[in-house]
Amino acid sequence: MKRIGFIGLGNMGLPMAIGLVKEGYTVTGYDINEQAVLSLKEQGGAIATTIGQILVSSDAILTSLPSVKAVEEVYLAADGLIEQGDKTKILVDTSTVSPELNQIIDQACAEKEIPFLASPVSGGVIGAEQQTLTVMAGGRKAIFERVLPIFEVIGGNIFHVNEQIDSGTTVKLINNLLIGFYTAGVSEALHIATKKNINLDDLYSMLSVSYGQSRIYERNYKAFIANNDYEPGFSLKLLRKDLEFAMEAAENTQLDLPISKTLLSLYQQVEKEGYGDQDMAVLYERVKEQSAKKEAEK
Numbered sequence: 001m002k003r004i005g006f007i008g009l010g011n012m013g014l015p016m017a018i019g020l021v022k023e024g025y026t027v028t029g030y031d032i033n034e035q036a037v038l039s040l041k042e043q044g045g046a047i048a049t050t051i052g053q054i055l056v057s058s059d060a061i062l063t064s065l066p067s068v069k070a071v072e073e074v075y076l077a078a079d080g081l082i083e084q085g086d087k088t089k090i091l092v093d094t095s096t097v098s099p100e101l102n103q104i105i106d107q108a109c110a111e112k113e114i115p116f117l118a119s120p121v122s123g124g125v126i127g128a129e130q131q132t133l134t135v136m137a138g139g140r141k142a143i144f145e146r147v148l149p150i151f152e153v154i155g156g157n158i159f160h161v162n163e164q165i166d167s168g169t170t171v172k173l174i175n176n177l178l179i180g181f182y183t184a185g186v187s188e189a190l191h192i193a194t195k196k197n198i199n200l201d202d203l204y205s206m207l208s209v210s211y212g213q214s215r216i217y218e219r220n221y222k223a224f225i226a227n228n229d230y231e232p233g234f235s236l237k238l239l240r241k242d243l244e245f246a247m248e249a250a251e252n253t254q255l256d257l258p259i260s261k262t263l264l265s266l267y268q269q270v271e272k273e274g275y276g277d278q279d280m281a282v283l284y285e286r287v288k289e290q291s292a293k294k295e296a297e298k
């Protein structure tokens with residue numbers, strides 16, 4: 001399988017597709033944003049202007065899409081991958097969507113014997129650029145083994161969770177729930193330090209040799225907060241989406257997760273206030289602003 005189609009060439013999809021070009025794959029890209037496709041072309045990829053063209057020129061098609069709506073359009077629409085595809089083309093969704101949507105797509109694929117894996121990824125834009133992503137695949141082991149060489153190009157840690165199609169998504173949503181917790185914790189903790197005149201670089205050094213450090217503290221502080229630059233990265237609205245999926249999945253199985261519920265409403269509120277398109281680390285700035293407002297009201 002040397003011919004890959006890539007649909008969704010955003011923060012994650014573009015570097016993943018470029019990684020495949022670098023390793024000698026023929027990659028054809030499709031995105032509703034023309035600039036994204038041109039960026040792939042500059043790196044040696046080919047351009048498709050329809051999903052039909054992607055199917056003709058590829059043996060496996062990977063998708064990296066930002067929402068349920070986009071994934072539904074690409075897979076389930078009348079001109080989508082399933083309607084136009086057949087059992088000779090493997091479909092792999094690396095987007096983070098709901099377990100329910102994984103199941104709907106899997107069912108639709110099964111009706112046409114189209115091989116499908118739901119394989120979300122973790123490791124962020126840096127992981128995609130460095131081809132070190134963690135891949136969490138759910139679906140049939142036999143399909144996973146066929147796709148493994150492709151996963152080994154985009155990722156450094158490849159897991160087949162189990163044969164349940166949404167198993168990779170469950171692991172990914174647990175991961176992102178924890179990201180949501182750590183991001184909120186880091187935001188409030190750094191705010192205390194600022195207020196108490198503790199230098200944030202010093203705090204970072206001290207906590208790096210204490211239990212308060214975390215990969216998210218490292219990421220959010222070093223790449224975003226310390227530079228006062230919140231160009232995403234992983235946008236706050238994408239994190240909010242994943243927390244909603246996690247809570248939906250929990251509710252569908254009658255789990256009561258009160259702390260997670262509060263966390264989700266925080267991110268929903270912060271997105272409403274206009275922070276959604278910035279990196280999730282921007283929550284720190286919002287904590288500072290809210291605190292300043294409260295002080296001014298006193």
Ligand SMILES: NC(=O)c1ccc[n+]([C@@H]2O[C@H](COP(=O)([O-])OP(=O)(O)OC[C@H]3O[C@@H](n4cnc5c(N)ncnc54)[C@H](O)[C@@H]3O)[C@@H](O)[C@H]2O)c1
Nearest residue numbers: 008009010011012031032033065066070095096124125234
């Ligand atoms: N950014 C991260 O750090 C990160 C990490 C792990 C997983 N993810 C997941 O990966 C997926 C993609 O994230 P991203 O950050 O690259 O998002 P993004 O918004 O940067 O990119 C999405 C791309 O999909 C394109 N697109 C949207 N609708 C489309 C359609 N109908 N047809 C074709 N193209 C379409 C957009 O134009 C855009 O280029 C999401 O599901 C996200 O949750 C993101």
